[in-house]
Amino acid sequence: MKQIEAQRNILDFTLSSLFRRKGKNTALVLVYTLIVFLLASVMFFTHAIRNEAALTLKDAPEMVVQKLMAGRQDLMPLEYLEKIRAVRGVSSVKGRLWGYYFDPYFGVNYTLMVPGNEQIKPGTIVTGEGISKNRAVEQGDFQAFRAYNNNTLLFQITRVLSSESALLTSDLILMSEQDFRSIFGMPRTHVTDIVLTVKNPRELGTIANKIVQLLPDTRPIMRDEILRTYDSVFNWRGGLLIVILSVSVFCFVIFAWDKASGLGAEERREIGILKAIGWETSDIILMKFWEGVVVSLSAFLLGILLAYAHIFFFSSLLFGPVMKGWSVLYPEFRLVPFIDAYQISTLFFLTVLPYTVATIIPSWRAATIDPDLIMRS
Amino acid sequence: MIKSLEVGKVFNMNRPNQFIALNGISVEIPAQRLTVLKGPSGSGKTTLLSILGCMARPTSGRVMLKEEEITSLPERFLAEIRRQTYGFIFQQFNLIRGITAIENIMLPAYPTGEKRTVLKKRAAGLLEIFGLENKAEASIEWLSGGETQRVAIARALMNDPAIIIADEPTAHLDTKLSQEFMDIMQKLKAEGRTLIIASHDPVVYGSAFVDKVIEMRDGAITDSGAKA
Amino acid sequence: MRKSDLFLVCTSVQILLLGFVFAHASYTRDAAAPKFLEKAAMVKHLELTDLCLFTDARYTRHPSMADMQSPFQDAPMSFEHFPSGSLMSPPPHLGKHETN
Numbered sequence: 001m002k003q004i005e006a007q008r009n010i011l012d013f014t015l016s017s018l019f020r021r022k023g024k025n026t027a028l029v030l031v032y033t034l035i036v037f038l039l040a041s042v043m044f045f046t047h048a049i050r051n052e053a054a055l056t057l058k059d060a061p062e063m064v065v066q067k068l069m070a071g072r073q074d075l076m077p078l079e080y081l082e083k084i085r086a087v088r089g090v091s092s093v094k095g096r097l098w099g100y101y102f103d104p105y106f107g108v109n110y111t112l113m114v115p116g117n118e119q120i121k122p123g124t125i126v127t128g129e130g131i132s133k134n135r136a137v138e139q140g141d142f143q144a145f146r147a148y149n150n151n152t153l154l155f156q157i158t159r160v161l162s163s164e165s166a167l168l169t170s171d172l173i174l175m176s177e178q179d180f181r182s183i184f185g186m187p188r189t190h191v192t193d194i195v196l197t198v199k200n201p202r203e204l205g206t207i208a209n210k211i212v213q214l215l216p217d218t219r220p221i222m223r224d225e226i227l228r229t230y231d232s233v234f235n236w237r238g239g240l241l242i243v244i245l246s247v248s249v250f251c252f253v254i255f256a257w258d259k260a261s262g263l264g265a266e267e268r269r270e271i272g273i274l275k276a277i278g279w280e281t282s283d284i285i286l287m288k289f290w291e292g293v294v295v296s297l298s299a300f301l302l303g304i305l306l307a308y309a310h311i312f313f314f315s316s317l318l319f320g321p322v323m324k325g326w327s328v329l330y331p332e333f334r335l336v337p338f339i340d341a342y343q344i345s346t347l348f349f350l351t352v353l354p355y356t357v358a359t360i361i362p363s364w365r366a367a368t369i370d371p372d373l374i375m376r377s
Numbered sequence: 378m379i380k381s382l383e384v385g386k387v388f389n390m391n392r393p394n395q396f397i398a399l400n401g402i403s404v405e406i407p408a409q410r411l412t413v414l415k416g417p418s419g420s421g422k423t424t425l426l427s428i429l430g431c432m433a434r435p436t437s438g439r440v441m442l443k444e445e446e447i448t449s450l451p452e453r454f455l456a457e458i459r460r461q462t463y464g465f466i467f468q469q470f471n472l473i474r475g476i477t478a479i480e481n482i483m484l485p486a487y488p489t490g491e492k493r494t495v496l497k498k499r500a501a502g503l504l505e506i507f508g509l510e511n512k513a514e515a516s517i518e519w520l521s522g523g524e525t526q527r528v529a530i531a532r533a534l535m536n537d538p539a540i541i542i543a544d545e546p547t548a549h550l551d552t553k554l555s556q557e558f559m560d561i562m563q564k565l566k567a568e569g570r571t572l573i574i575a576s577h578d579p580v581v582y583g584s585a586f587v588d589k590v591i592e593m594r595d596g597a598i599t600d601s602g603a604k605a
Numbered sequence: 606m607r608k609s610d611l612f613l614v615c616t617s618v619q620i621l622l623l624g625f626v627f628a629h630a631s632y633t634r635d636a637a638a639p640k641f642l643e644k645a646a647m648v649k650h651l652e653l654t655d656l657c658l659f660t661d662a663r664y665t666r667h668p669s670m671a672d673m674q675s676p677f678q679d680a681p682m683s684f685e686h687f688p689s690g691s692l693m694s695p696p697p698h699l700g701k702h703e704t705n
Contacts, residue, residue, distance in 0.1 A: 002490030009487035009496070011609040013480070019608075020475035053656055055641045059649035064670065073672050096652060100663060109660045111667075115651050128657075165644055170657045171666070193670075195652050221669060221698065226654050229669040229696035273471045276432055277485040277532070278460025280453055294612060301619035308626045312633075329660045336637040337630035344623075370434075371459070372427035374471055375544055493607055 014290040036303025048335035053230030061195035075190035095191030130170030148185035170331035275371035288363035292356030378408035384438035414575040416593035422575040464533030466543035479513040503531040
């Protein structure tokens with residue numbers, strides 16, 4: 001009981017002492033909060049994207065085969081399709097038709113696609129939510145596309161894909177094979193790439209190797225490679241992220257180190273006074289410990305809470321400009337919050353711990369100074 | 378009450394700037410009396426005071442407090458003795474700037490783990506004794522010289538110590554405030570406390586209720602005796 | 606109210622809110638489970654391979670389908686297409702098949 005009461009007394013003094021330099025310490029907590037907020041926002045965002053990818057892309061094609069020519073993806077001739085069908089273990093092979101269409105009027109890139117499992121009536125399209133918002137069109141409206149030969153083709157929108165699927169389909173336009181080929185002038189003998197299924201998923205690697213041996217100018221991409229793409233796509237090495245974060249973190253480390261470790265003459269005098277009037281070295285260290293905890297724990301908790309609100313309530317508002325880049329069409333999505341104790345504790349050890357340690361260490365040296373120092377000065 | 382036996386203190390030992398501050402001092406501080414250490418600055422009285430007050434260790438010799446040797450005690454125990462047995466009044470008063478008078482007074486009692494309400498009551502009582510009850514929440518730098526002095530004394534009394542140690546308490550005070558200070562010391566003596574004051578101010582050592590004056594010069598005692 | 610209590614109350618409130626955040630996340634996740642099933646079904650149906658995160662470049666719209674020799678491979682610090690190209694790292698399977 002006495003122990004707890006002593007802790008509270010010392011905490012009282014620590015807070016009084018911090019309140020003396022209200023402006024400086026408030027600024028410190030705010031900058032600290034901002035750092036935690038940025039770190040936590042990035043962490044929450046990437047974690048949520050990764051989980052989103054893992055949960056939605058788990059039924060992506062088992063294997064996609066691309067043809068390469070001169071280092072670029074090339075159209076896949078239909079005879080390749082037949083050759084791959086003949087590979088033992090392959091159960092089904094299908095050509096995919098998809099590509100990019102640049103709309104010069106809106107300055108937007110769309111993904112045009114012919115769904116393999118659905119017949120779309122020629123002359124009609126199904127659009128993603130982003131497109132309907134961007135062009136301010138709805139179901140029933142007509143949309144013009146300029147074909148490769150400068151012909152203008154008109155399509156009626158029969159359906160707009162749900163906004164819930166925006167993270168997958170925002171820029172998607174689904175159309176019939178006939179329309180797709182007339183827009184791009186793609187010969188009937190070719191498709192964009194091939195998706196295939198295998199009889200035994202465990203043989204996927206073997207089959208991929210067989211395909212490469214049979215058709216050396218192809219490249220198979222397997223489902224777990226697709227999934228792993230999103231595992232690592234926003235890792236901490238992500239260029240811009242690390243530039244922004246490392247700069248701000250280093251700035252803060254310098255700032256915090258200077259603030260926490262630089263025991264000024266005044267502070268040394270105060271420690272001397274406290275020792276002289278009967279505070280033990282451990283009490284001084286305790287006081288400094290509380291000082292570190294008050295600043296860093298407040299900033300940590302506040303930063304986490306703000307970051308959570310930012311990512312999951314305000315749709316990553318601040319990341320928008322960075323994520324959007326030059327694309328006019330940007331999917332508006334609300335991420336489903338995936339957070340775990342591991343993330344939070346990682347942040348804790350990255351932020352609260354170093355600051356508290358940086359506060360205690362210099363005072364530990366000062367606390368061992370003889371208390372008669374103040375008598376001599 | 379406190380006895381020093383052949384106490385010596387050397388600063389910067391074995392270095393070119395070695396300095397002998399105390400040279401074999403043996404004194405006895407009687408209990409419940411007012412003892413004054415008198416001497417010019419540099420005579421070693423502050424050093425002796427900090428050794429008697431358990432703030433510094435002597436280089437040689439021994440210090441006994443109530444027949445118990447304290448020279449070899451670890452720092453932890455010395456801090457506890459400082460807290461429980463001593464009240465300190467420093468030359469510059471050494472109050473903590475920026476925090477309130479009442480919190481300054483409560484500071485010595487914080488590590489004891491007493492309840493804050495109890496501490497606050499005691500500190501408020503002390504403020505009342507010194508006529509400062511309306512200054513409790515005032516920050517230290519807003520107090521006048523006399524008020525600062527009384528807050529410093531109140532802080533020394535916070536843990537109800539048996540011994541009060543004061544180092545040049547009147548150095549920065551005018552005669553009226555110095556006299557006021559000595560009046561308070563007289564009251565504390567009457568309460569049965571032991572007082573040790575280092576000073577070269579005649580208002581202090583010339584005071585009628587000083588029981589013993591120890592004169593020092595160059596780290597040695599030149600005259601010690603009961604005052605007439 | 607003493608300052609330490611004020612701090613402890615503020616901190617407890619924040620920790621409580623943190624607890625609420627976890628509860629909210631877990632609740633939202635559970636509530637979103639059917640939607641994830643729907644989206645997964647859509648991926649299967651349309652044979653999709655990627656998330657629509659960036660629409661400004663081929664290799665950021667469909668990173669898993671990116672060309673072998675696309676400039677994207679110059680990542681992690683590729684500024685070829687800024688900023689999306691610099692935000693993402695190249696998929697790990699890029700370049701793997703070259704050595705096979």
